[in-house]
Amino acid sequence: MSISLQSRNGHPGSRILSVASYRPRTEVSNEAVAALIDSSDDWIRRRSGIESRRHAAIDENLATMATAAAAKALADAGIDPGNVSAVLVATMSHRGRATTVAPLVADALGASKAGALDLGAACAGFPYALATADTLVRGGAADHVVLVGAERMTDIIDEHDRSTAFLFGDGAGAVVVGPAARCGIGPVVWGADGARHEALRFDETGILRMAGPEVFRWATSVIPEVARRALDAAGLSAGDLAAFIPHQANLRITLAAAKALQLSPQVHLATDITTNGNTGAASIPQAMAALPDVSGPALLVGFGAGLAYAAQVIELP
């Protein structure tokens, strides 16, 4: 016998209602990092654009940082934690397997009715998870979703590794996604090149290793193409953008992408990496939270280990 199950009605669209960031208390200078890797403040600034980054203290673990960002985003959106349907955490630096981070965050927030799930697509994690949140809301599985990108990169990098020690930082960024009468999160464009996964991989001790120049070349070639496809999918052109918020991997990558897309000087370019480093899946929401008061469409592009990438246009909260 074939049966027809009852389904839930979704919403016509979804949008980002609020964005917030948590930055660890400890600011770490280039000089402090350079001392361990035979480098210099000058080299780090020239090759990456980074001036400083934050490192988490013992009490600033993945769940506490994620919760702090999420609680602020919920308060800014005026949403009661009890009305959150899902908590999603995008991360690559969580060491545990059985307990994912999202249930800890949901519990700390008091989001007692929320489903809780981690998503892993490394530094591309935020746009992947945002596409998931949008689908949950439009499909009727959720009304309000808390989505956090959170990383404690200092747990998975070697402070003596010249290609990563200066690059990465710790932190969390969160958005609340909720129902909307029209579409405020454009179609996602995504992909992955698993054949090149060795360029960014965990070694046998769980430390992230990177072939920097190879990743650099790949990122600068993939971003303009996926960005154009995301603009097309949203029915916009680069001239319509208010902001460009790529994953904050290296300032040179951001500037090269902006040039390739021929963005006008009126488009706000996210350059949060200068004082935040590369915070993996947290970098896009953190950079969004750091923008000055900007409204209108913003183009997000995530890319990283996998090698995975994803992009979409959103309406800024």
Ligand SMILES: CC(C)(COP(=O)(O)OP(=O)(O)OC[C@H]1O[C@@H](n2cnc3c(N)ncnc32)[C@H](O)[C@@H]1OP(=O)(O)O)[C@@H](O)C(=O)NCCC(=O)NCCS
């Ligand atoms: C990591 C990165 C900044 C290195 O810059 P680069 O210009 O590619 O550096 P290279 O590895 O080609 O090395 C260039 C020179 O700098 C030296 N060097 C490498 N790391 C150094 C460091 N930390 N400090 C000082 N010198 C360094 C090298 O020994 C080399 O010297 P040589 O020319 O005398 O042989 C760059 O490759 C990068 O940003 N890659 C992408 C990283 C990224 O986006 N990762 C995250 C994706 S999520």
